[in-house]
Structures are given as structure tokens and as C-alpha cells.
Amino acid sequence: MKPVNQKAWLLVVPVVLCVAFSAILPLMTVVNYSVQDIISPERRVFVGTEWFKAVMRDDDLIGALGRQMVFSLAVLAVEIPLGIALALAMPAKGWTSSAVLVLVAISLLIPWNVVGTIWQIYGRTDIGLMGAALAALGFDYSYTGNATHAWLTVLLMDVWHWTPLVALLCYAGLRAIPDAYYQAASIDGASKFAVFRYIQLPKLRGVLMIAVLLRFMDSFMIYTEPFVLTGGGPGNATTFLSQYLTQKAVGQFDLGPAAAFSLIYFLIILLLCFILYNWMQRVGTADKTEAGHG
């Protein structure tokens, strides 16, 4: 057990101050906006929960939320298994492991709007490799005109962009498994699948929880990449929550409703985050007692 020491708070104070400055102050401003009708900087009317009610009835918002949930779940369904498979396939030793690690990580280091720009070009049927290849294969591909194509392109872009994060996490988790486990398995004559199912997967549970948590939350906040690639269109096929919010707040300058929307958005993420975090903690502890190390 860790010793109790209230003086440790002194070490935490700088972090709390920093984050409070960039989190609590802005959050209070948002709360302040959400209950007022701001006609001009001088004329403000207190409207109570009116904006919240209006936002909850907003069909566009509910549409964006639905699209967001489907998108985030699709992201998890593709990226998690692919990331695990990739981590299993990555070499563990030698110069190839360094080379593969750097190559795999490259897409994580590209600024998000550059990611959008790359795919914007890449998907064009006249000058882009992917677009041209699809057109040559006889597909009538157009990410600007066809809603399904646009949605799939955004998903493919996200898979390209973020699967490496899952892969790196799992790769690290795999490296942490002691050789003794594999030796025991080979003495028992375990198949490759059995090794994966009964040794690797349970040992990866901890990092997988982090991967799921990070990917879910980050995909829930996706903004820049679809903004550059499709601008939310065609129609609103790729307008996700952040995009809709920014349109409202910056585009139409509807401060009150945008603030109410922000708070609801924040609460949704907070709730999901809380559930996942507690689940992660519980599974993590169960894993530790089972494996017998701390």
C-alpha cells in the first residue's frame, strides 16, 4: 500500500492549476452562455434551460449523434482486430523491427489536416492513386458525390491514420509477455491459436482496454480530417458531432444553443468515459490477480 501523505498535494497543485486554467475557466464560460440569449455583447437575457430543450429536439443534432455512434463503433470494429493482427505480425527483434516500427508509426505523426489533404488527393479519380485505381477497376467512385463512398473513405482514412496506435499498444503488450509462457505452451503442444487465445489475448487485455478507450473517445471527437476531406458532405453524410457543433458556434454564431450543445456533448463523453474507465480498472485488477504479479 502507498503511504498516506497529504503534502503530496503540493506536487499536484501545478498540474491542477494548469488544467484548471485551460479546462474549468472555459467550461464555466460555456455554462454561462448556455443559459443566456446573447443578442449583442451588452444585451443578454437569461433563458434558463430553454436552449437545452431546443437542442434535445434538434433533429440535425440527433442525426449527427447517430452517425457519430455508428462511425465510432465501425472504427472500433475494424481498427482493434486489425491492430492486434498487425502487432502479432510485426517482427520482435533485429533491424527489421525498428524499421517496421517507424514505418507503422508514420501516419500518427502527420498533422490531421494534412491527413485530410493527402486523402483528398489520393481519392481523386483524375490525379489520385486510389481514386484512379478504383475507377480503372470499373467502380463509379466519387467521395464528393456519393454519400456511401464519402463515408467509407472517411472510415478508411481513419483506419489508415489510427490503426498504428492500436498496433503499437498491442506490440508493447506482447513484448511484455515472459518467454516462460511460450515455453510452457510449446511443452504442452499448444496450437498457435491456443497460444493466442489463452496466453496472448489475456495478457493484452490491459493495453486493449486503453486502446479501446482512446480510439472510442478520439473518434468521437473527430473533426479535422473529415472537415478537410469532405467538409461534412455530400449532404451531411459525414457531418459528425464536432463538425456540427463548430458549424453552429462559429458558422452561425448561435452562442446559446452551441453552448448547450457543448455541455450535452461533454456529458455524453464524460458518461461513456466513466463507464469505460471503471470497466478498464476492474478488468485490469482481475487480470493482475490472475497473473499473480503487481
Place this chain on the structure above:
Amino acid sequence: MDERRFKKRTIFLIVYLVFAILPVYWMVNMSFKTNEEILSTFSLWPQHFTTDHYRTIFTDESWYSGYINSLIYVAINTVISLGVALPAAYAFSRYSFLGDKHVFFWLLTNRMTPPAVFLLPFFQLYTTLGLMDTHIAVALAHLLFNVPLAVWILEGFMSGVPREIDETAYIDGYSFPRFFLTIYIPLIKAGVGVAAFFCFMFSWVELLMARTLTSVNAKPIVATMTRTVSAAGMDWGVLAAAGVLTIVPGAIVIYFVRNYIAKGFAMGRV
């Protein structure tokens, strides 16, 4: 049987790497083509090889100042993030104190706040403070997601260091600051490297806040690029060259910390 298995894995890995590299290759390819060639012909490699686009970026101040601005605020942000996160991570890994778990969770929730939610308040806050269009404003705003991440990573590393080391140092008469700076931090070098890498990466790739808080003097390269897309029509060549150059700093950093990255997560708060 093992041989065949090995081959299947290698083939899968190669297919993935091709999928990962092709979009980047395409941008590099475009950055060396003339604009006429980009728009008129489809070619797998440059037919009329040119470095004009790169020359434009390195000679035009509105372009290269973007890189300098980005590097400045990323550096400020990384330094502040690590500076405040190191002692806090030590406190979380070594002691129990009132509300420690709640504070830790609260920090994590900030990592998960959509930046779009805070755009307007940030704009107002920094306007009021007179910090608009300064590097420090972007650096401070990026603390929102980098500080929690740095605390999280460092705490994992610190928990891996046996507590006996602290106790021995105190018995030997070290004061806390001296122990922390001369003994403890060198022990978790790898963790500091990994945390610095992630702070660098997330601050470098972020667009929304950086664009909102700057206009001219501190305008980051990512914002310079979006304006070119909309205003100057489609100067694809320069855009591609600028994109290629944004990957370079990250690639250099990852090369240096590649050995730590895997370790960092393995020891993290799992």
C-alpha cells in the same frame, strides 16, 4: 508448418505496410511534380522532376515562418507539460492523499474533451488576457490534452521504480528537489522521452485550437496550409511539399525514441 505460418504473417505485414505507405508516397510524388503535370497527367513518378515547390516554401516567409511558429509553441508546450507533470506523477505513484483517484480521473476526462467544445471560450479567454496570436496562448491551450497524457505515462514509468530507492536517498540526507533532479529523473529517462514524444506529437498535429488562437504572428504551418487550399485555388504542388515537410520533424523524433515507445506502454497504467 511454422515456416508457412511465418510467410503468411510476413505477407500480411507487407500488404499493410504498402497500404500505410502508398498515400504518403503519393504526396511525396506530387511534391516533385510541376502543377501542370499534377493536374493533366496521371503518373506513378514525376516525369518532369522539380524542386520548385520546396524552394517556394524555404524562401517565402509566410510559409517557413509557419514551421518556426509551430516548433516554438510545441516546444513551449512540451516543456510546461513535462515540468508540471513530473512532480504530479511522482505524487500519484508514491502517495495516497485526499481525493487522489478523483483528481486522476478528472485529469483523464480532460484528455477526452472535444476541442470544439472549448473553441469559443478559449477565444474569449485569451482575447481578455491579451494573449491572442501569441505562441504562449497555443502552448497553454494544448496543455488541456497534453498534461493529462504526460501524467498518465510518467506515472506508469514511476510505478516501475522500486520505492527503496527513494527511502535510501532520504536516509543518505538528500533533499527532495536534489533527489528528484539528480537521481530520480535519470532513472526514468525513457519515460520522460516517451512522454515528450507524445506531447510533441499531439501538439504538432492539432489544428483546431492552433488556428482559432492565432492570426498572423504565431500562425502555425497547419493553419497556413488550410488557407492555401481555400484562397489561392489549388496549388497542389506547394501543398504537397508543405505536407511532406510537416512529417519530417515527427519522423526524426520517432527515430530517436523508437526503442522507448514499446516499453513506455508496456509499463503504463495497465
